[in-house]
Amino acid sequence: DSGVTQTPKHLITATGQRVTLRCSPRSGDLSVYWYQQSLDQGLQFLIQYYNGEERAKGNILERFSAQQFPDLHSELNLSSLELGDSALYFCASSVSREGSPLHFGNGTRLTVT
């Protein structure tokens, strides 16, 4: 068990809808990362937060947004969902801003119908 908790485990929703994925990092970790895993794209970095502030941004769509709260949990919001957004979404956490190992949760499987 990595200590990173993601909810929900599964989410099924329709096109055009909006969903929120939640992540609780390991105790003591200040950085949270979001990744998308699909069969054809592999593990793609979306965004990183460190101690409440955005630290780095990857190929995150404008329809997606995230935030990290004072208690360090993070939420990834996906809106105007499309079929192609169906994927596994992983959260990872690490102790520092950079240079320390990332520990992943077990992901949220999103299915858009």
Place this chain on the structure above:
Amino acid sequence: GENVEQHPSTLSVQEGDSAVIKCTYSDSASNYFPWYKQELGKGPQLIIDIRSNVGEKKDQRIAVTLNKTAKHFSLHITETQPEDSAVYFCAASTGNQGGKLIFGQGTELSVKP
């Protein structure tokens, strides 16, 4: 930006044999190279990592080698066991970009009893 290429995409070995997975990276500023194991239905699990000031690191049956000149690093698993069957990912990061990891496309390792 950083690009990580991983080979082979699938690897099948007999129990007790060795397995080698290779990765190349493009950004010479990369300085941290972890390897992850992902089992079905779970998130990636860190199994070993190496930093750019070290050429080789070993942990029981697992070893990683790094050739900075060639921008190449490899995972070696000796005395493979059926429970080693999983998808393995290499990754690279540069310390000044928030610690985000860029992943290879993954290798599906199958260890046959």
